[in-house]
Amino acid sequence: MPAAEGTAPLAVILDQAGLDGLLTAIRAKGWRTIGPRVADDAVIYDEIETVADLPMGVGDEQKGGYYRLKARGDQALFGYTSGAQGWKRVLYPPRQKLFSAKRTASGFTIDPMAQPDAPLALIGVRACEMAAINVQAKVFGDKDFADPGYQGRLKGALIVAVECTRAGDTCFCDSMGTGPEVGTGYDIKLVEMVGKAGVTYVATAATDKGAKLLKAAKGKPAAEADLAAAAKAVKAAAKQSRKMETATSAKLKDVPEHARWDQVAARCMTCGNCTMVCPTCFCTTVEDVTDLKGDHAERWRKWDSCFTVDFSYIHGGAIRTEVRSRYRQWITHKLSTWHDQFGQAGCVGCGRCITWCPVGIDITEEVAAIHDSTKGRK
Amino acid sequence: MAERKRPKLAVWKFSSCDGCQLSLLDCEDELLALTEEVRISYFLEATRKIEKGPYDVSLVEGSITTPHDVKAIREVRRQSKALITIGACATAGGIQALRNFKSVKEFIRCVYAHPEYIDTLTTSTAISDHVSVDFELRGCPISKHQLLEVLNAYLNGRKPNVPRHSECIECKANGIVCRMVAAGTPCLGPVTQAGCGSLCTGKDRGCFGCFGPMETPNTAALAAHLKELGCSGRDVQRLFRSYNANAEAFRKESETHG
Numbered sequence: 001m002p003a004a005e006g007t008a009p010l011a012v013i014l015d016q017a018g019l020d021g022l023l024t025a026i027r028a029k030g031w032r033t034i035g036p037r038v039a040d041d042a043v044i045y046d047e048i049e050t051v052a053d054l055p056m057g058v059g060d061e062q063k064g065g066y067y068r069l070k071a072r073g074d075q076a077l078f079g080y081t082s083g084a085q086g087w088k089r090v091l092y093p094p095r096q097k098l099f100s101a102k103r104t105a106s107g108f109t110i111d112p113m114a115q116p117d118a119p120l121a122l123i124g125v126r127a128c129e130m131a132a133i134n135v136q137a138k139v140f141g142d143k144d145f146a147d148p149g150y151q152g153r154l155k156g157a158l159i160v161a162v163e164c165t166r167a168g169d170t171c172f173c174d175s176m177g178t179g180p181e182v183g184t185g186y187d188i189k190l191v192e193m194v195g196k197a198g199v200t201y202v203a204t205a206a207t208d209k210g211a212k213l214l215k216a217a218k219g220k221p222a223a224e225a226d227l228a229a230a231a232k233a234v235k236a237a238a239k240q241s242r243k244m245e246t247a248t249s250a251k252l253k254d255v256p257e258h259a260r261w262d263q264v265a266a267r268c269m270t271c272g273n274c275t276m277v278c279p280t281c282f283c284t285t286v287e288d289v290t291d292l293k294g295d296h297a298e299r300w301r302k303w304d305s306c307f308t309v310d311f312s313y314i315h316g317g318a319i320r321t322e323v324r325s326r327y328r329q330w331i332t333h334k335l336s337t338w339h340d341q342f343g344q345a346g347c348v349g350c351g352r353c354i355t356w357c358p359v360g361i362d363i364t365e366e367v368a369a370i371h372d373s374t375k376g377r378k
Numbered sequence: 379m380a381e382r383k384r385p386k387l388a389v390w391k392f393s394s395c396d397g398c399q400l401s402l403l404d405c406e407d408e409l410l411a412l413t414e415e416v417r418i419s420y421f422l423e424a425t426r427k428i429e430k431g432p433y434d435v436s437l438v439e440g441s442i443t444t445p446h447d448v449k450a451i452r453e454v455r456r457q458s459k460a461l462i463t464i465g466a467c468a469t470a471g472g473i474q475a476l477r478n479f480k481s482v483k484e485f486i487r488c489v490y491a492h493p494e495y496i497d498t499l500t501t502s503t504a505i506s507d508h509v510s511v512d513f514e515l516r517g518c519p520i521s522k523h524q525l526l527e528v529l530n531a532y533l534n535g536r537k538p539n540v541p542r543h544s545e546c547i548e549c550k551a552n553g554i555v556c557r558m559v560a561a562g563t564p565c566l567g568p569v570t571q572a573g574c575g576s577l578c579t580g581k582d583r584g585c586f587g588c589f590g591p592m593e594t595p596n597t598a599a600l601a602a603h604l605k606e607l608g609c610s611g612r613d614v615q616r617l618f619r620s621y622n623a624n625a626e627a628f629r630k631e632s633e634t635h636g
Contacts, residue, residue: 039555040554040555040560040582041555041560041561042555042560044553044555065558065559065603066559067556067559067560068560084555084556084560085550085553089553094550094551094552094553095551266596266598266599267596267599268596268599269544269568269569269595269596269599269600270544270594270596271544271546271547271567271568271569271592272543272544272546272547272550273546273547273550273556273568276546276547276550276551277550287539288536288539289527289530289539290530290531290534290536291411291530292408292411292412292414292415292526292529292530292533293411293414293415294533294534302551303547303550303551305543305547307543308541308542308543308547308593309542309543309593309594310541310542310543323594323596355559356556356559358546358556358558358559358565358567358568358600358603359599359600359602359603
């Protein structure tokens with residue numbers, strides 16, 4: 001969001017030492033800094049402390065069912081496209097304890113909840129990821145049943161966004177309207193400029209807390225030319241090899257008997273990877289656990305997937321026993337009925353479901369096939 | 379709360395390596411608490427003290443490989459209110475079910491100096507192929523956490539939290555980067571039931587399928603992809619033919635490669 005009307009947003013130029021200063025300032029204010037680093041052959045989002053933890057000179061190659069790190073031959077810290085899993089891991093952890101209870105002589109008592117952890121600073125949020133955070137904020141917030149856990153973590157969070165200056169092969173944010181430029185919701189935005197003279201960052205603050213931190217980082221003020229160069233660099237990320245046929249994808253609910261569902265079912269393993277890496281998939285299951293005596297009980301919320309049989313279990317059995325009905329449920333909800341439920345699409349075009357599907361099933365290709373077969377029909 | 383009667387627990391062994399029974403002894407921190415809740419009535423690996431049946435819960439390890447086993451498992455079933463099978467041997471026939479694909483007669487001739495002493499079946503099969511089973515706990519070996527969960531659920535009259543979905547879901551929840559996608563490592567995770575705690579994938583190895591087929595395993599799709607990764611038909615066959623070789627989905631897939 002822009003700063004108060006009439007005043008230009010604070011924009012400074014930082015070098016990598018300056019960026020390190022910014023991280024230090026953020027940590028000094030009590031935020032837990034989560035950002036990209038290399039682990040297990042991928043860029044993951046995890047605890048970071050200094051610029052030295054960031055993936056320097058690391059790029060990536062992604063395609064259907066394929067991810068490899070590539071040396072870029074430069075000093076870029078944000079030269080990869082998107083991490084293996086999004087920020088959902090920290091804003092909406094895979095396992096959350098909802099409450100615990102103890103048996104008493106007359107019934108039971110609920111234990112007080114543990115204090116929330118230190119607020120999070122998310123370092124390196126991409127446009128699609130910012131959009132995904134906003135999508136989940138809506139899912140967990142603007143209807144009748146706000147989720148205090150998600151909303152609390154998001155409210156306390158500091159978001160440092162990073163513009164993409166290139167798109168990966170599985171990216172399609174441009175066609176989803178969620179990128180390549182970062183939308184609203186961040187506190188500070190960085191554009192990484194890799195030049196002969198080294199790597200610099202055009203840092204812009206969008207909120208007061210962002211501005212205060214940028215001032216503490218002591219960068220030199222950005223000139224018009226810097227801002228223009230940054231804007232130009234971001235444009236390069238709009239060159240994307242994949243696109244979503246959004247007119248067709250929004251109408252998937254109208255083709256429940258399409259022959260394509262059987263074709264994709266032959267390849268789909270119902271392993272659930274797509275839903276796990278999707279930054280907007282929000283489904284969970286609830287597990288009650290007890291101690292052996294049965295005097296202490298806990299209720300846990302765990303990530304679940306519409307690709308499991310139990311997900312559609314109602315009294316008497318599961319209703320989505322076929323693979324085709326599970327894939328159809330996922331993609332139709334994501335792209336079509338999400339509009340009915342939340343007034344927007346549930347997909348932000350990050351491409352993770354394509355990259356991390358072990359057999360490389362491509363959400364854009366599935367929609368394109370249906371698009372081609374229904375072209376010209378009313 | 380009023381003291382409830384401690385149920386009688388029996389632990390039985392058929393053809394197996396004892397590793398799953400050991401998982402029970404391996405519950406070091408929880409073992410004393412467990413013995414307060416159940417009465418260990420028959421568990422030869424832990425104690426010579428034996429109590430007569432019937433038993434409230436029987437944990438059965440191992441597969442059925444001899445005519446004697448066939449009779450014995452019926453007696454165990456007769457003596458047990460609840461029968462829970464533990465481990466890949468008991469739930470699918472185990473690694474020794476590799477015999478099902480070859481001539482057992484040949485094996486006996488090659489291995490034993492006096493084949494006439496050997497009285498064995500030509501197959502190794504799951505307990506559920508012989509008697510009705512109340513719950514099957516997968517794994518080679520089983521996870522002690524899941525074993526405690528099953529006993530705990532039994533004691534407290536609730537459904538055990540033992541999901542039947544893929545190992546991938548567990549990997550993602552544990553923050554493991556997919557070995558197959560990020561490193562090209564052949565992995566059975568997508569068709570294997572979760573529960574191991576991402577043991578191999580967390581150590582940069584592909585999944586070996588110790589927990590057997592997940593609820594709706596699309597083994598053909600995975601096999602096709604394994605071949606794209608460079609596996610030969612024989613490699614694919616060997617991947618599916620290990621601890622759960624005789625689990626139906628893995629057996630059928632293995633039979634189409636070679």
